[in-house]
Amino acid sequence: MNPVKHVAIIMDGNGRWGIRHNNSRNAGHRAGLNTVETIINESIKENIKYLSLFTFSTENWKRPKIEINFLFNLLENFLSKKINYLVKKKIKLKFIGAINKLPSKLKKLIKESEAKTLKNLGLQLNIALNYGSKDEIINSIKLINKKNIMVNNKNINKYLFTKDIPDPDILIRTGNTQRLSNFMLWQLAYTEIFFEKKLWPDFNLNDFKKILKKFRKIKRNFGSI
Ligand code: IPE
Numbered sequence: 483m484n485p486v487k488h489v490a491i492i493m494d495g496n497g498r499w500g501i502r503h504n505n506s507r508n509a510g511h512r513a514g515l516n517t518v519e520t521i522i523n524e525s526i527k528e529n530i531k532y533l534s535l536f537t538f539s540t541e542n543w544k545r546p547k548i549e550i551n552f553l554f555n556l557l558e559n560f561l562s563k564k565i566n567y568l569v570k571k572k573i574k575l576k577f578i579g580a581i582n583k584l585p586s587k588l589k590k591l592i593k594e595s596e597a598k599t600l601k602n603l604g605l606q607l608n609i610a611l612n613y614g615s616k617d618e619i620i621n622s623i624k625l626i627n628k629k630n631i632m633v634n635n636k637n638i639n640k641y642l643f644t645k646d647i648p649d650p651d652i653l654i655r656t657g658n659t660q661r662l663s664n665f666m667l668w669q670l671a672y673t674e675i676f677f678e679k680k681l682w683p684d685f686n687l688n689d690f691k692k693i694l695k696k697f698r699k700i701k702r703n704f705g706s707i
């Protein structure tokens with residue numbers, strides 16, 4: 483049975499869910515938060531060490547300002563209201579992405595919540611925010627050149643946002659769309675990918691458990707036979 487150390491998720495379909503149920507994309511973003519909590523709790527139960535959630539991509543700045551602000555507000559509320567819960571659950575928060583370019587209030591909350599959970603030894607929750615994989619790789623190579631060291635696997639890994647984090651074993655994308663949308667292009671080289679038809683707010687505990695079960699039985703070759 484394959485061990486599950488790291489699960490990465492492209493949480494797609496909130497907007498469509500919101501339009502369908504409330505005629506508002508933002509209602510879908512709010513509903514998606516319930517799924518986030520379900521998946522966090524189950525990941526802890528399953529002893530998964532890393533959970534990475536794609537929350538906002540570098541391309542998502544193309545959305546209307548009102549939706550972007552709503553998303554950032556939602557995250558700010560989550561961080562301020564749930565911090566005690568995260569600490570109690572021994573969760574370590576880590577943000578990956580171009581955090582410096584985010585609004586200052588959100589940036590401050592990010593720094594505070596990372597600091598408050600830094601010593602926690604339970605689930606590491608990686609929140610990909612203003613994250614773009616191509617920029618991440620370019621940046622790593624630039625740093626390697628600056629330091630005048632070899633361009634190799636080890637050094638590229640060393641300067642990614644995900645340094646010290648093993649590559650995902652599982653990638654789940656909900657929302658009935660089969661693409662990576664600039665998420666962890668380097669890290670997903672040998673990840674098992676599960677595309678889910680359901681929209682993120684409809685994705686439930688049972689769907690998650692089914693994927694874990696299926697994954698555990700897969701024969702992973704890594705190029706061997
Ligand atoms: C959530 O899903 C992903 C985020 C960018 C927060 P979407 O907002 O992309 O939902 P759809 O794909 O438009 O339905």
Ligand code: IPE
Nearest residue numbers: 492493494536537538539663
């Ligand atoms: C990917 O979803 C980004 C997140 C889930 C945060 P998108 O909805 O932005 O992806 P595209 O634009 O449909 O590829």
Ligand code: MG
Nearest residue numbers: 494495496657
């Ligand atoms: Mg989408």
